[in-house]
Amino acid sequence: MTAEATPTITSTAPTGRQVWTRTRGIALAVVLILAAAVAIAAVRSTTRHGELDPRSADPYGSRAVAALLAERGVSTRVVTTLGAARAAAGPDTTLLVAVPDLLTPRQQARLHAATATAGGRTVLVAAGSWSVERLAPGVTADPATSGDSTLAPHCTLPEARRAGTADTGGIRYTTTHLDADSCYPSERLATLLRVPAASGDGDTVVLGAPDILYNDRLDEQGNASLALQLLGSRPHLVWYLPSLADASAAGTGERKSFFDLLPSGWLWATLQLFIAAAFAAFWRARRFGPLVAEKLPVAIRASETTEGRARLYRKANARDRAAAALRAATRSRLAALVGVPLARAHTPEALLPALSAHLAGDGRALHSLLFGPPPGDDAALIALTDQLDALEREVRRS
Numbered sequence: 001m002t003a004e005a006t007p008t009i010t011s012t013a014p015t016g017r018q019v020w021t022r023t024r025g026i027a028l029a030v031v032l033i034l035a036a037a038v039a040i041a042a043v044r045s046t047t048r049h050g051e052l053d054p055r056s057a058d059p060y061g062s063r064a065v066a067a068l069l070a071e072r073g074v075s076t077r078v079v080t081t082l083g084a085a086r087a088a089a090g091p092d093t094t095l096l097v098a099v100p101d102l103l104t105p106r107q108q109a110r111l112h113a114a115t116a117t118a119g120g121r122t123v124l125v126a127a128g129s130w131s132v133e134r135l136a137p138g139v140t141a142d143p144a145t146s147g148d149s150t151l152a153p154h155c156t157l158p159e160a161r162r163a164g165t166a167d168t169g170g171i172r173y174t175t176t177h178l179d180a181d182s183c184y185p186s187e188r189l190a191t192l193l194r195v196p197a198a199s200g201d202g203d204t205v206v207l208g209a210p211d212i213l214y215n216d217r218l219d220e221q222g223n224a225s226l227a228l229q230l231l232g233s234r235p236h237l238v239w240y241l242p243s244l245a246d247a248s249a250a251g252t253g254e255r256k257s258f259f260d261l262l263p264s265g266w267l268w269a270t271l272q273l274f275i276a277a278a279f280a281a282f283w284r285a286r287r288f289g290p291l292v293a294e295k296l297p298v299a300i301r302a303s304e305t306t307e308g309r310a311r312l313y314r315k316a317n318a319r320d321r322a323a324a325a326l327r328a329a330t331r332s333r334l335a336a337l338v339g340v341p342l343a344r345a346h347t348p349e350a351l352l353p354a355l356s357a358h359l360a361g362d363g364r365a366l367h368s369l370l371f372g373p374p375p376g377d378d379a380a381l382i383a384l385t386d387q388l389d390a391l392e393r394e395v396r397r398s
Contacts, residue, residue: 053078080241091201094122098125108134136206146169163223190208205230338358
């Protein structure tokens with residue numbers, strides 16, 4: 001008694017090794033991106049921690065300036081809300097706005113209204129075009145920044161002349177005020193402006209870069225002298241660090257869209273992600289060399305393929321496509337029998353005269369049979385098939 005052989009079943013599911021081979025490139029790219037993001041975050045968290053904070057002793061903090069001012073009898077107070085900054089404005093106070101561009105237009109307008117007639121000094125640090133035109137009307141920020149960080153004063157402002165060269169290079173400004181002091185020019189545009197108030201003894205100082213306030217840059221050039229003179233002209237210094245948590249940023253009559261709530265760099269980040277995705281798609285889509293033929297798990301007979309395609313045509317009622325396929329195949333075989341090149345087998349002007357010469361038949365009937373319109377129903381399609389077979393047999397016999 002013989003045991004019946006069990007058929008071998010070949011699985012088409014990819015193996016673990018194949019999955020790893022296909023995905024290891026993407027996995028490596030993801031790991032590298034995550035590692036780079038962690039490294040960048042770690043570097044930025046250490047180098048920029050406490051930036052422009054008079055309580056911070058980090059390299060980019062400003063504790064050294066506050067300590068030197070305290071030795072000269074100038075008190076320093078840190079505020080983080082617009083209400084506190086507006087309340088502190090006065091003739092004996094210097095108000096330093098650390099990051100003016102973080103303020104909303106409504107906050108900028110309210111802050112300028114409070115300081116314009118207060119009689120004190122307002123110092124704007126690296127104010128861009130977003131804020132300087134509202135906080136210091138008549139002053140415009142140039143789109144191009146200064147190429148050099150260390151500049152000479154080249155002005156008559158006493159504080160600048162006593163300090164000498166300083167690291168003020170950054171944003172450059174122009175002004176329409178004729179009585180303004182334009183100092184530390186870079187390509188004829190000032191990086192430090194002092195604009196007197198329209199009334200009273202107050203003024204506004206626009207500083208193009210925060211470098212002279214950093215702990216690690218205070219002992220270079222004339223940075224310390226310039227910082228102490230600009231911030232120590234009044235007995236009180238209010239250091240305003242704008243905060244995104246300030247309730248005044250929301251306003252009462254100002255409606256924010258979804259895009260206003262996103263961080264300022266979201267557009268560039270989205271563009272970078274799109275470019276990275278495009279490169280990844282291009283990398284994964286590339287193929288080098290010819291395609292590699294793979295063995296099918298099972299062998300499929302040609303007749304099964306033909307029958308399957310025919311059933312699809314029938315299900316879709318695609319008699320036109322079925323007739324076109326039958327006629328094209330017949331024309332190719334007839335062209336080989338009557339000596340017409342295969343490239344011209346589907347051209348009536350080349351195929352029909354050759355067939356007429358072999359069969360001595362009516363050219364119009366042959367044209368209707370081989371190049372005519374599609375059949376209107378299944379019976380006409382079957383009749384067309386029989387006529388094509390008969391024509392091919394007749395040509396072979398001749």
